[in-house]
Amino acid sequence: MKKYSKKNFAILLISTLVILSGVYLIAADHIDAPAVTGKGSDITDVYAFQSPANSSNMVFVVNVQGLLAPSATAAATFDPEVMVEINIDNSATKDNVEDLVIQATFENGKVQVYGPVAPLQTGLNSTLVTTGNIVEATVSPYKGTLSMGEKNGIKVFAGPRDDPFFFDLDAYKAIIGGTSTKFNNPGNDTFKGTNVLSLVVEVPKSMLGTGSVNIWATSNRRK
Amino acid sequence: MKTYIKILSLFAVLSFTIGFSSCSDDDDPMAVKTYEQEDYMARPAINTVFVNTGEKDAFNTTLPKDGAATWGAKFKTKLLALNAGYTTNLLGLDATTFSNVLAADVLTVSLTEPTTFYNGTQVLTGRALADDVITVELILIFGGPDATSNPNLTDDHVDANDKAFLTSFPYLAEAH
Incomplete structure (x- = not known):
């Protein structure tokens, strides 16, 4: 019994639960790693597409806090200590170092979006660049009036939305786990009926560069 | 009058000092705010599929410029574990090249196409x-050079979202 003290048992139990939940729930980038799982910094998906409403504009979407049941969505809030950053490499060589950033903070029920603007530094630390465009919007409430901000051709939205990601994750995990050798037809969307917290930023393409850009999203915690 | 101006100047200096000192206040909007990277993603499911348990936090704090050098070889091992028969894929990329492309995780976005x-x-x-x-990623991992290999593994048969997207901003469907 010494071997299995209460503390050890608790650690074993928690580890098992973490491993199990990891196996069962990971997806596009939902709950991808221990340090972000269950936190406001957990990015689920990133999208970048030409605006369906205006071919001169690009739309960026960064979703966080995935797999929200409708019953849990009204209480879900953006983390005021987390800054979401869209990094943009518009160099000719595509060196995968950010030349522009779009930064979003979520404080006091408002989203504030900074940029696109040259970052003050590159790398794992980011400083808020307050000298360029700043667009503010009220964070839209669950099932409430949709709020958006618009300034200098930049549109901003933040709030709960349907998770646009779709995937038969259960079939995939069965294949990876060795209990199945194929997907089912029709498949079953594991993300059906779940919500995320979305940041949507639409910007004129002319602010981004020419030709093509490489982009990636990060979530960053206040130091 | 002079006294009045002096008082005004003093007041101005005081306000400036107060205003300036408040910049160091943690909650002041003027304060320099610095943040440290915690999650990172570009293409869907890269960390989830290609990074081993125990290294997922490390991947999230990688910079994309270092991705291929840091994770390329490990991604190749994982790719061949998923599909031992991998030769090339629909993009014509061999295992090493494809792994290095995935490990430098960025999303290329055309401003013209x-x-x-x-x-x-x-x-x-x-x-x-x-x-x-x-489905695109499954085809690139399992589908071989012409997307016809492993037909049971190249489509999850979930082809669309459960809600229609909007044609106007913010484009994502309303929450359930």
Whole structure:
């Protein structure tokens, strides 16, 4: 019994639960790693597409806090200590170092979006660049009036939305786990009926560069 | 009058000092705010599929410029574990090249062409909401050079979202 003290048992139990939940729930980038799982910094998906409403504009979407049941969505809030950053490499060589950033903070029920603007530094630390465009919007409430901000051709939205990601994750995990050798037809969307917290930023393409850009999203915690 | 101006000047200096000192206040909007990277993603499911348990936090704090050197070899091991018969894929990439491309995790976005993960013509020019990105990735991992290998593994048969997207801002469907 010494071997299995209460503390050890608790650690074993928690580890098992973490491993199990990891196996069962990971997806596009939902709950991808221990340090972000269950936190406001957990990015689920990133999208970048030409605006369906205006071919001169690009739309960026960064979703966080995935797999929200409708019953849990009204209480879900953006983390005021987390800054979401869209990094943009518009160099000719595509060196995968950010030349522009779009930064979003979520404080006091408002989203504030900074940029696109040259970052003050590159790398794992980011400083808020307050000298360029700043667009503010009220964070839209669950099932409430949709709020958006618009300034200098930049549109901003933040709030709960349907998770646009779709995937038969259960079939995939069965294949990876060795209990199945194929997907089912029709498949079953594991993300059906779940919500995320979305940041949507639409910007004129002319602010981004020419030709093509490489982009990636990060979530960053206040130091 | 002079006294009045002096008082005004003093007041101005005081306000400036107060205003300035408040810049160091943690909650002041003027304060320099610095943040440290915690999660990172570009293409869908890269960390989830290609990074081993125990290294997922490390991947999230990698910079994309270092991705291929840091994770390329490990991604190749994982790719061959998923599909031992991998030769090349629809993009014509051998295992080493494909792994290095995935490990430098960025999303290339065209400012001139249609933006899509794959639409039959354009490849990796962005990611639109309706793109069936998982099926594209399954084809690239399991489908072989002409997308016909392992037909049971190249389509999850979930081809669309459960709610229709909007044609106007913010484009994502309302929450359930």
